[in-house]
Amino acid sequence: MDLDAVRxxxxxxxxxxxxxxxxxxxxxxQAVSKRIAALERSLGVRLFTRTLRGAExxxxxxxxLPHARELLRVAERAVASVRTGRRxxxxxxxxxxxxxxxxxxxxxxxxxxIDLDVVMLFDIGTAVAAIRSGALDASFRAVxxxxxxxxxxxxxxxxxxxxLQLLVGPAHALAxxxxxxxxxxxxxxxWMPGLAPGTEWTAYYDDLAAEFGLTIEATGPNFGSDALLDxxxxxxxxxxxxxGQTRLVWPAGHGLRRIPVTDPIPVYPHSLLWRRDDxxxxxxVLRAHLAATAAGHGTPGTWAPDWVMPR
Numbered sequence: 486m487d488l489d490a491v492r493x494x495x496x497x498x499x500x501x502x503x504x505x506x507x508x509x510x511x512x513x514x515q516a517v518s519k520r521i522a523a524l525e526r527s528l529g530v531r532l533f534t535r536t537l538r539g540a541e542x543x544x545x546x547x548x549x550l551p552h553a554r555e556l557l558r559v560a561e562r563a564v565a566s567v568r569t570g571r572r573x574x575x576x577x578x579x580x581x582x583x584x585x586x587x588x589x590x591x592x593x594x595x596x597x598x599i600d601l602d603v604v605m606l607f608d609i610g611t612a613v614a615a616i617r618s619g620a621l622d623a624s625f626r627a628v629x630x631x632x633x634x635x636x637x638x639x640x641x642x643x644x645x646x647x648x649l650q651l652l653v654g655p656a657h658a659l660a661x662x663x664x665x666x667x668x669x670x671x672x673x674x675x676w677m678p679g680l681a682p683g684t685e686w687t688a689y690y691d692d693l694a695a696e697f698g699l700t701i702e703a704t705g706p707n708f709g710s711d712a713l714l715d716x717x718x719x720x721x722x723x724x725x726x727x728x729g730q731t732r733l734v735w736p737a738g739h740g741l742r743r744i745p746v747t748d749p750i751p752v753y754p755h756s757l758l759w760r761r762d763d764x765x766x767x768x769x770v771l772r773a774h775l776a777a778t779a780a781g782h783g784t785p786g787t788w789a790p791d792w793v794m795p796r
Contacts, residue, residue, distance in 0.1 A: 488560055490524040491553050493517055494532060498550055502539035573600035574767040577612050577624035580605060582710070584647045584730035585625035585755055592774050599767045609685055613639060616760050622768050623759045630688040631792050640761050642772070644779040646752035646787060648729040648745065651675075652714075655740035656721035666748040667697045667788075674700055676716070676723045678707040686753075690726070692790040693751055701726075714739060728753055749788040 497506040497517060507514040525532050532546035542550065578585035581603075593601060604621065606612045609628075615621035616639060625644075629635050651670070653660050659673070680687045680703035687703075694701045707713075710733055717725055718739035727733065727743070735741055757775060759768055 486527065486556070487520070487523065488557065490520040490527075491556050493520040494524055494546075495550070495553050495557065497521060497533065497540055498542055498546065500539075501541070573602035574765055574771065575602045575604060575620070575622045576771070577604050577606045577615070577621055579607070579625065582732045583625070584645055584728055584753075587730055587732070588625070588645065588755075588775065588779060591778060592771055595774060595778075596767075596770060599770065607681075608683075609633075613758065616758060616763075619760070619763070622763055622765050623757055623771065625755050626758055627685040627689055627754050627793065628756050628758065629792065630685045635758070638761050639758055641756045641758045642775075643754055643756045643793075644775045645730075645755040646784065646789065647731075647755060648787075649726050649751040649753060650729050651724050651744040651746055652717055652727050653724045653742050653744065654718040654721060655742070657724055657742075658721070659724070659744060660742050662744055664745040664747050667699075667746060667751065668748070670724075670746070671698045672700070674702060674723055676702050676704075676713075676725050678703055678705050678713065681707075688792075689753060689790060692792075693788075696788070711735075714741065717741065726751075747786075749786050752784075752787045752789050754789050754793045 493506060493510060493512075493516075496509050497503055500506045500509065503517045503521070504514050507517045510517070521532060528545075528549070530545040530549075531543050532549060533540040534543055576589060578589060580586070589601070589603065593599075606615065606621075606624070609624075609626050610633075612621065612624040612626065613636065616624060617636065626641075628641050635641060651659065651665055659665055659669070662669075677690060680690060680701070690701050693699065713725060714733065714735045717723055718735070718741055726746075729743075729745075757772065759772075
């Protein structure tokens with residue numbers, strides 16, 4: 486349905502005269518008549534009756550008027566949902582349990598007036614393409630893994646270094662340790678079924694294993710965090726890595742232990758990515774918030790791969 490014709494119908498119904506509707510819409514009276522006639526043909530009914538006083542709605546016109554008003558309201562909401570500056574700020578954070586989720590919750594608490602649309606994209610290539618197209622305003626990622634530099638129109642800033650922790654079950658050999666050094670992990674089986682080829686987190690853990698001689702296994706299907714926690718709790722020979730700010734909940738009977746890793750502390754680097762010319766006003770607010778509140782990076786005694794962008 487032609488929304489200009491619907492808008493013209495409403496203006497004529499409110500004014501009671503085609504001439505006044507034409508003046509309101511800044512078109513000719515002939516244009517108003519043509520739009521109304523086209524709308525009547527598409528609906529198969531007469532909407533107005535011409536009188537000495539102007540134009541009066543027919544019974545069909547009276548029935549159509551409230552629906553016409555709703556059509557325009559829906560159209561306006563549809564436009565607002567995608568118009569930069571009026572639509573929500575769209576941010577990708579990979580998973581709802583990640584450190585990035587905590588950063589965005591802090592941002593929402595500090596700026597409740599800003600509407601947010603949180604999405605979760607698995608692949609960095611998909612996220613970057615969405616940022617470049619304008620479908621996405623920002624994404625939290627570790628950048629830039631070997632052989633995959635960021636496009637020239639994408640900016641990034643490193644906002645958080647998240648310390649890794651070792652997660653073990655109650656019967657694991659390291660379960661009683663208050664902390665473990667990276668060298669102490671050599672010879673222990675670290676199981677991470679979520680590692681997928683081509684992802685930035687797999688590149689990170691590949692470099693971590695190579696740097697410190699660790700055994701990191703990605704065997705078996707990935708049934709999600711609940712299945713991973715169940716297996717770690719029941720298998721004394723297995724441990725896994727998790728971010729220190731990753732939020733997970735497990736049954737009390739699992740007896741799982743989160744153990745800090747030290748000397749050096751492996752940190753997972755989170756960066757915010759955005760398109761350089763993205764005009765959404767809330768994006769600048771998010772960047773300023775992260776600059777003021779997020780923890781720094783490059784702290785002495787920590788480790789991250791050489792390819793991680795310093796800024």
